[in-house]
Amino acid sequence: MQGDWREMNNRSTSKFRDTRHFQTPHLEVLNDESPIRQLHSGSIPAWQQAGADFVWSPYTQMKTTPLPIPVVATDGVYLILDDGTRLIDGMASWWTACHGYNHPHIIAKVTEQLQRMPHVMFGGVHHEPALRLASRLANLLPGDLKHVFFSDSGSVSVEVALKMAVQYWLNRGITGRSKFLSFRHAYHGDTTGAMSVCDPVNSMHSHFKGFLLEQFTHAVPQIDAEFDELDRFLRDTRETLAGVIIEPLVQGAGGMKFHPPESLLRLRQLCDEHDVLLIADEIATGFGRTGTMFACEQASIVPDIMCVGKALTAGTMSLAATVATDRVFDAFWSDDPACALMHGPTFMANPLACAAANASLDLFETEPRLAHVAEIETRLAEGLEPCRELVGVVDVRTKGAIGVIQVAELHHVEQLRATIVAEGVWLRPFSDIVYMTPPLTISDEEINTLCGTVRETMARWATW
Numbered sequence: 001m002q003g004d005w006r007e008m009n010n011r012s013t014s015k016f017r018d019t020r021h022f023q024t025p026h027l028e029v030l031n032d033e034s035p036i037r038q039l040h041s042g043s044i045p046a047w048q049q050a051g052a053d054f055v056w057s058p059y060t061q062m063k064t065t066p067l068p069i070p071v072v073a074t075d076g077v078y079l080i081l082d083d084g085t086r087l088i089d090g091m092a093s094w095w096t097a098c099h100g101y102n103h104p105h106i107i108a109k110v111t112e113q114l115q116r117m118p119h120v121m122f123g124g125v126h127h128e129p130a131l132r133l134a135s136r137l138a139n140l141l142p143g144d145l146k147h148v149f150f151s152d153s154g155s156v157s158v159e160v161a162l163k164m165a166v167q168y169w170l171n172r173g174i175t176g177r178s179k180f181l182s183f184r185h186a187y188h189g190d191t192t193g194a195m196s197v198c199d200p201v202n203s204m205h206s207h208f209k210g211f212l213l214e215q216f217t218h219a220v221p222q223i224d225a226e227f228d229e230l231d232r233f234l235r236d237t238r239e240t241l242a243g244v245i246i247e248p249l250v251q252g253a254g255g256m257k258f259h260p261p262e263s264l265l266r267l268r269q270l271c272d273e274h275d276v277l278l279i280a281d282e283i284a285t286g287f288g289r290t291g292t293m294f295a296c297e298q299a300s301i302v303p304d305i306m307c308v309g310k311a312l313t314a315g316t317m318s319l320a321a322t323v324a325t326d327r328v329f330d331a332f333w334s335d336d337p338a339c340a341l342m343h344g345p346t347f348m349a350n351p352l353a354c355a356a357a358n359a360s361l362d363l364f365e366t367e368p369r370l371a372h373v374a375e376i377e378t379r380l381a382e383g384l385e386p387c388r389e390l391v392g393v394v395d396v397r398t399k400g401a402i403g404v405i406q407v408a409e410l411h412h413v414e415q416l417r418a419t420i421v422a423e424g425v426w427l428r429p430f431s432d433i434v435y436m437t438p439p440l441t442i443s444d445e446e447i448n449t450l451c452g453t454v455r456e457t458m459a460r461w462a463t464w
């Protein structure tokens with residue numbers, strides 16, 4: 001059922017009262033002064049009118065934000081809105097829906113699991129979906145990364161990785177090693193430990209000064225001088241460092257910055273030389289996104305600890321894992337209970353999520369997903385290249401199934417977002433980028449539509 005917001009919302013306390021009584025913005029005539037009241041021009045469904053005042057959206061100024069799009073279903077690469085509009089999801093729900101939405105194999109496996117055992121605690125309990133998933137991950141991940149600690153979200157898996165690294169040294173009787181080196185433009189999650197290793201500016205360390213742990217930050221090294229500087233830094237600080245954490249090849253939410261495999265390889269060598277643990281956060285890059293199953297493969301490195309999440313369940317539900325090598329795991333292997341890893345989320349290894357992840361791995365084995373990523377990369381590169389000529393665009397880059405248009409200044413951002421939606425695509429430009437991380441199942445026709453929409457919309461944006 002759909003209704004008029006003015007009739008439905010007569011609560012004087014409505015936080016949206018100033019903005020949401022406007023109907024259908026006329027996107028063609030929007031300019032900087034135009035109030036954009038909702039991202040989607042369709043009418044507002046009753047459930048959204050009834051509930052919108054009670055939810056708090058992520059990274060959102062609730063007072064000024066347009067009403068989010070009302071999604072009622074998903075299908076393949078499409079989000080389906082309440083009024084039947086179909087949008088190509090150019091972001092695969094924040095990099096998660098790697099096989100597209102509603103894949104029948106995943107639905108069948110999760111449904112089966114739902115009927116048998118939706119959840120059981122993991123403390124003192126083993127269940128088949130988790131053990132099968134752990135052994136499959138151990139086989140799939142590079143080197144001897146084979147000790148899998150499940151958690152319920154990417155940020156938590158990073159917290160676990162940080163704690164694992166700190167406790168690794170303590171368990172070996174070495175004290176004072178509790179700091180981390182992370183990189184400019186890094187994003188590792190929103191929990192406090194994870195935030196402390198994010199880019200200090202992007203993650204607004206200034207807001208949380210005194211609350212966040214103080215860590216070290218460097219540029220991701222790409223040239224000899226930067227490697228030399230990092231070498232000196234590690235030599236000077238290694239007695240205080242528990243580890244170095246990096247998003248391999250692609251730094252995601254911190255600005256979609258790419259670095260070459262060579263950077264990773266030399267970073268691994270430096271960590272070895274200075275005996276510092278290397279943590280690879282593959283939460284965004286894992287499961288085919290950069291063209292190989294894991295980004296670390298392109299540098300032929302094995303980190304000491306790896307975090308995976310997001311596409312682990314193919315976007316079906318939340319699950320993450322922190323995976324350690326033998327060397328790390330062995331430091332916890334002891335007769336002393338105090339040497340155990342001190343962590344245990346209530347929903348760790350949720351059987352439904354593990355069933356989804358197992359089904360997703362089946363699909364990686366049976367469908368030509370990685371080969372298709374190579375085709376997506378070519379099409380994204382060709383499709384986005386013309387944007388390089390537009391006024392205000394400073395870079396166009398692609399890596400695997402990731403396409404990025406970087407601009408000098410992302411002006412008219414709400415207008416841009418609304419126009420993209422009006423053209424049948426779902427993207428969320430932010431900071432100084434318009435980026436695409438579509439499902440890895442996207443067809444040639446759909447990717448052409450995606451790139452065509454972005455090209456045309458960006459050409460209009462350049463004139464605003």
Ligand SMILES: Cc1ncc(COP(=O)(O)O)c(C=O)c1O
Pocket residue numbers: 153154155156158187188189190247252253281282283284285309310
């Ligand atoms: C590289 C990276 N690490 C960690 C996270 C946090 O994961 P989650 O949002 O599941 O907590 C994200 C999320 O975007 C990410 O991209």
